Each structure stands twice: as C-alpha cells, then as structure tokens.
Amino acid sequence: MSASAAGVVSRTNGKSRIDSGYRMSVSEPLTDGHGRRIEDLRVSVTDRCNFRCQYCMPAEGLPWLERAEILSFDEIERLVALFARMGVHAVRLTGGEPLVRRDFPRLLRMLAAIEELQDLAITTNGFRLERDAAALVAAAGSSQRPGGGVRFNVSVDSLQRDRFYALTRRDALDQVMRGLACLAQYPQAHPIKVNAVALRGFTEDEVPAFVELARHSAYEVRFIEFMPLDADRAWTSDQVLTGAELHAMVDALHPLEPLEREPSATARVYRFSDGRGRIGFISSVSEPFCADCNRIRLTADGRLRTCLFSLNETDLRGPLREGADDHELERLVRDAVWRKELKHQIGEPGFIQPARTMSAIGG
Ligand code: 5AD
Ligand code: SF4
Numbered sequence: 001m002s003a004s005a006a007g008v009v010s011r012t013n014g015k016s017r018i019d020s021g022y023r024m025s026v027s028e029p030l031t032d033g034h035g036r037r038i039e040d041l042r043v044s045v046t047d048r049c050n051f052r053c054q055y056c057m058p059a060e061g062l063p064w065l066e067r068a069e070i071l072s073f074d075e076i077e078r079l080v081a082l083f084a085r086m087g088v089h090a091v092r093l094t095g096g097e098p099l100v101r102r103d104f105p106r107l108l109r110m111l112a113a114i115e116e117l118q119d120l121a122i123t124t125n126g127f128r129l130e131r132d133a134a135a136l137v138a139a140a141g142s143s144q145r146p147g148g149g150v151r152f153n154v155s156v157d158s159l160q161r162d163r164f165y166a167l168t169r170r171d172a173l174d175q176v177m178r179g180l181a182c183l184a185q186y187p188q189a190h191p192i193k194v195n196a197v198a199l200r201g202f203t204e205d206e207v208p209a210f211v212e213l214a215r216h217s218a219y220e221v222r223f224i225e226f227m228p229l230d231a232d233r234a235w236t237s238d239q240v241l242t243g244a245e246l247h248a249m250v251d252a253l254h255p256l257e258p259l260e261r262e263p264s265a266t267a268r269v270y271r272f273s274d275g276r277g278r279i280g281f282i283s284s285v286s287e288p289f290c291a292d293c294n295r296i297r298l299t300a301d302g303r304l305r306t307c308l309f310s311l312n313e314t315d316l317r318g319p320l321r322e323g324a325d326d327h328e329l330e331r332l333v334r335d336a337v338w339r340k341e342l343k344h345q346i347g348e349p350g351f352i353q354p355a356r357t358m359s360a361i362g363g
Contacts, residue, residue: 028086036294038294039089040092041297043297047095049125050100051097053169054169055197055235062231069300070301086333091120095124097127099128104132106139108150112141113142121150122152126156150188158173158206184218193220193222196222197226208253210223214279223279225284229309247268255272256273257272266282267281268282301317
C-alpha cells in the first residue's frame, strides 16, 4: 500500500488535506491510449440557444432535450468533481448558450468551490452578459480558488449590425457589445476573448474592424475556422477561410509577431509589433492541433465525448442515476478516455460528420 492510500497528508493549493484511499485511487492522471494527459473538460449545460447562427443551427432551432434529460446542477457538480480528482484542472461551461440555463450563476458558484479546479471559463454569445456579468463574476469569486476569476469567450462574428443579424438571425450586436463592456469592468474576468468564426466570402470584410477592436480594446480577438458541425450539413472545405489567410490579411494591415504557444492551446496568438493588442487564429481544420489535445466534453444530457468529431459517446447519466458509485463512474471515464480519437479526419476520404451539432456538443 502506498503512503497516500494509507492516509497521509497531501498538499493541494497550499492547503493540507487527509487523503482517503478513494482519493488515492483517483489521483492517477487521466490519460488516453495515445499518451495524452486529459486536463480540460468542456461542459455543455444546455442545448438551447437564443441565437440561430447560420453555421450552427437552422432558423427554426433544433428539437431540444427534455428537462429530465438534462443533467441537474448536482449531477454536473458530482461529475466535475470526479474529473477534477483525476487531474482535470480546467473547466469551460458552454451550451447551446449557457446563460439561458436558469440559475446558471448558482452552478458556477458550485463548481468554483471545487478546489482542484484552477481555471473556470465560459463560452457565451454575450446576449445576456449585460444582465449576468456581475452575478457570474461574484459566483466565481465566492471560492478560495487562487485568483477566484472566471474567463470568458464571447462569440462575435461581425462588427456590422446588419451582417451580425444576417449571420446570427438576431439583431443583437449592440446588446452583445454592451455585455462585453459590462464584463470588461471586472479585472477578474480578464483576459476577455472575442471569437469570430471565419467564413470565406464573409469574414474577409470584417478583418479591418476586428483588427481595430483587437488594437483598441481590452479584448483578444480570435478567428476560428469553420468546422463541419453545422446542423444544415452545408459545410464544404472551400468555405473555410484559413488561419494562414487571415494572418496574412491582418499582418498586411499591421505587422504581427508570434507569441509563444502555450501547451495544448488551440489558438496561435500574435501581438501587433507596435505592442498594441493581440490577435489569435484557431486553425482547427487547416492545421489541426490534435497531437497535444487535452480536452474532453460532457454533453448536457450527460454523454462523455472524447473529440468534437467523435462518432461514439459514453453515457454517464444512466449509470449516475442508477446509483453508480464514484469508482464505477471513474472506470467508465477512464475506459472512454483511453479510446480517445488520435485526430479528426476532416478532409480525409472516410470523414463522417457527427450527428450532433456544435450546439449539442459544446464548443
Ligand atoms: N465551426 C466553428 N466554430 C463554431 N462554433 C459554432 N459552430 C461552429 C462551427 N461549425 C463556435 C461558436 C462559438 C463556439 C461555441 O463555437 O461561434 O464561438
Ligand atoms: Fe447559439 Fe452558439 Fe450555435 Fe450561435 S453558435 S446558434 S450562439 S450555440
């Protein structure tokens, strides 16, 4: 028996704690069959959304999950705590649109109390940030976590009102920009990222305005290549405006210098040579970063997905509701993670688009 299993004191975040045998059994890092350590969990808290972005959802929406199918806050907390004990230290809450889930700040407060979590983040379309920014920042700050912050990625695909409307099918650009401004008041919420999905024939015209935003605001702008996760299944490779093309356009306006890439980061981040602002490129399609992917995903209905493009998923909700103990859940998780896909196969002959759209997976 190891020292830890015998119940010795370990240190986490500078605090002493007696390890139980159980903690010992889950302290093994969560690793896949390709040697990648899994440290980042994306949790979709709802499949619903108040936008209808063209590249994600049809105008009429999608058949939403029933309430009973969605994990409760207690169920999410239990699973996140389990993952955290296996070495997942970063959790991102997504949707659909996470801020449409009723009482969402309460969930954030519950998760912020999980001491192993170092990094809490939210991906949102920003529509309800004006209403919720203060509550979210307060909820995240209620814990002892170092920094007590929560980081935000806010999706903004156009900085022109009519084009924003055309793309999201909501006339909401002003509302989103006001939400961003509210958030920016809180130092704990920085750095704030603004994410734009890059679409050929659309985003080219947006580049100068996004460059200005990146240079003259506190936001870090990032372009994300369009991926085949749209409900309409209309994705074709020629609609992907690549990170390299965007980089060239931006660099021609204002020269860029690369910043060092953080391990497992999705974005290649640059600073403007004159020191004003940063901009990033997430080239998931043209330059996949699968080799050091450390991410897994939990859907709103409690399925574990080991890749955005997984064709299989592992049900955790069923066992959870049937009374599985943490050991059983841990075994299910480890088995699923062990089989994590080596890489996505977009652009290869055998590629199959998963049945779930981005809104039902969690970005
Ligand atoms: N390709 C790339 N990004 C997408 N998103 C949604 N659908 C797609 C897609 N098909 C983005 C959203 C948001 C995040 C959750 O994922 O714009 O930034
Ligand atoms: Fe909603 Fe995000 Fe999908 Fe747009 S991309 S419809 S904001 S879930």
